[in-house]
Amino acid sequence: MKKRSVTQRVILYGVLSVLAVIFLFPLVWMIMSSMKDEYQIFRDMTSLKAFLPPMPNEIDGSYFQNYLLAFERVNLLRYIMNSLIYTIGIIIFGLVVNSMAGYALARFKFPLRNFWLAVIIATLIIPPESIFLPLYVLVFNLGWVNTYTGLIVPFIANAFAIFLFRQFFLDFPKELEEAAKIDGCSQLGIFFKIVVPLTKPVFATVAIVLFINHWNDFLWPLVVANDDSMRTIQIGLQYFMNQPPIQWGQVMAALTIATIPMLIIFIFLQRYFVEGLTHTGSKN
Amino acid sequence: MARKPYLKTQEGKEAITGYLFLLPALILLSIFLLYPMGTAFYYSLTDFYILRPDEKNFVGLENFSMILGDAAFRQAFVNTMYFTVLVVPIQLGVALGLALLVNKKLKFKVFFRTAYFSPVVMSLVVVSILWTFMYNPNEGLFNEILASLGIPEQPFLSSPDQAMNSIIVMSVWQGAGFQMMIFLAGLQNIPGHLYEAAEIDGANLFQKFLHVTLPGLKNISLFIFITITIAAFKLLVQPMIMTQGGPLGSTKSLVYHIYEVGFNYRDVGYASSMAVVFTVMVLIITIVQRFLIKEEEG
Numbered sequence: 001m002k003k004r005s006v007t008q009r010v011i012l013y014g015v016l017s018v019l020a021v022i023f024l025f026p027l028v029w030m031i032m033s034s035m036k037d038e039y040q041i042f043r044d045m046t047s048l049k050a051f052l053p054p055m056p057n058e059i060d061g062s063y064f065q066n067y068l069l070a071f072e073r074v075n076l077l078r079y080i081m082n083s084l085i086y087t088i089g090i091i092i093f094g095l096v097v098n099s100m101a102g103y104a105l106a107r108f109k110f111p112l113r114n115f116w117l118a119v120i121i122a123t124l125i126i127p128p129e130s131i132f133l134p135l136y137v138l139v140f141n142l143g144w145v146n147t148y149t150g151l152i153v154p155f156i157a158n159a160f161a162i163f164l165f166r167q168f169f170l171d172f173p174k175e176l177e178e179a180a181k182i183d184g185c186s187q188l189g190i191f192f193k194i195v196v197p198l199t200k201p202v203f204a205t206v207a208i209v210l211f212i213n214h215w216n217d218f219l220w221p222l223v224v225a226n227d228d229s230m231r232t233i234q235i236g237l238q239y240f241m242n243q244p245p246i247q248w249g250q251v252m253a254a255l256t257i258a259t260i261p262m263l264i265i266f267i268f269l270q271r272y273f274v275e276g277l278t279h280t281g282s283k284n
Numbered sequence: 285m286a287r288k289p290y291l292k293t294q295e296g297k298e299a300i301t302g303y304l305f306l307l308p309a310l311i312l313l314s315i316f317l318l319y320p321m322g323t324a325f326y327y328s329l330t331d332f333y334i335l336r337p338d339e340k341n342f343v344g345l346e347n348f349s350m351i352l353g354d355a356a357f358r359q360a361f362v363n364t365m366y367f368t369v370l371v372v373p374i375q376l377g378v379a380l381g382l383a384l385l386v387n388k389k390l391k392f393k394v395f396f397r398t399a400y401f402s403p404v405v406m407s408l409v410v411v412s413i414l415w416t417f418m419y420n421p422n423e424g425l426f427n428e429i430l431a432s433l434g435i436p437e438q439p440f441l442s443s444p445d446q447a448m449n450s451i452i453v454m455s456v457w458q459g460a461g462f463q464m465m466i467f468l469a470g471l472q473n474i475p476g477h478l479y480e481a482a483e484i485d486g487a488n489l490f491q492k493f494l495h496v497t498l499p500g501l502k503n504i505s506l507f508i509f510i511t512i513t514i515a516a517f518k519l520l521v522q523p524m525i526m527t528q529g530g531p532l533g534s535t536k537s538l539v540y541h542i543y544e545v546g547f548n549y550r551d552v553g554y555a556s557s558m559a560v561v562f563t564v565m566v567l568i569i570t571i572v573q574r575f576l577i578k579e580e581e582g
Contacts, residue, residue, distance in 0.1 A: 019399075023457070023461065024402055046425065046428045097308045098309060100309070104302045104303075107302075108302030108305065109299070110299035110303060127514070129520070130563040131320040134320035134556065136546075137327075137552065138320060154312075187301045218407075219520060223543075237413060238524075241413050251413065255410045259406050
């Protein structure tokens, strides 16, 4: 491979760096501004200081003043708790229901198996946006509006997750299951005691995909959880943004809090995060 | 010898187990996906109004003929098409460009890749609020930068001419890093010996890109093309947070319009008929694109 000349290198790294600033700016700026007062935010906006926290001598009280005020003005803690219950509920029930369905489609022979597989794949085409109204009417008639049940139950079964589990179990060697069957283990026992522990990566991937999708979800929580005590964090952010007077430092603090769980997943589970997202891409 | 009943045989038992494993998912999908699908069609033929649920009247195709004359629906459709037709090629191009850049031999490669991917970590709501601040006509970041370059202030989100374009720029910025990752996976799957062979044949950089890279990325590009198109067609969060569909309805999208008619005006019958039309449009996009892919492959 030829070595790049100095000019080529300057241009290449120049372009890369400018792009890095453009893509990183809002995230870094959001976190840094969440620690500044209104005057500092506007003063630092167009300089390199936008990428830095406020100087210790500029701090009035603590770095977390905006956070404390934001928690006082709206029910942020409640919104976060609701989001956690919503997403974790879907993950727990979703992992059980969808992995079992995927396992059935991968391992057992039964009448109409390919028909059900085709139906499940076909439902992937239905955009959730096109059924939210009748789904709302259904959930309303069930008396589930403004309940966790209403938020969670409609989204436990997930065609995409079923399909992903099925593909994964198809590649899983059969021998262990057959040995356990000879030992007299029940099918349910084989699945939960032998298959699940050995296929943790696919469970981790599906769990992360579900978390990302539902932590960021907007339309369904907006229509089904309209009471302040049931708002999820995304809906809470929209509500907070429309509460005058707008204090940008506090809004930035709330935005940062809403992003922290995603950041944690991204930093510590990056492999699963990227794999989970790109899996959607490569496997289809 | 009498045959055992089917359910007592080995196959029968396996079928029962299979259905027991599958049933929870099937029941939930039927109740919360297929049934609402069906009721959407049914409601679209009625004058169902949420506040008087017991007085649904069958109105035939009246709702659908109303759509034809509905200026707000037409505007939402045009806006959505405009957004989709611009976002899809731009985002595809930016994502491919970024992937090619970070696929080179580089120092700090992981840093650059992570930087371009970082917007994906923020939700659409978070990103929309941040960019609303940056687009602010009086004290926002973009006008500060323009002012320092001697360019006059721009209205951005508060102008009917610029609002949708501003949303498009933001959407590309937010989504491109994700597709870059998918492209990267594709680039790494192109065997190195193809490039070496091209080099021996005296191909220059551009020829290598045209004859090795692009064909190698064909399937992945088509897949990304389909997913971006459908995602773009479902545009909702950005205008809802940033512009409330304005100014003058210039950023009102189809899904947003359906939401407003269904929830703010509570006209479930009419909103359902628009949802049915929306679904048909998504299906047509999917089928046409699948068809194009088949043509390409055949």
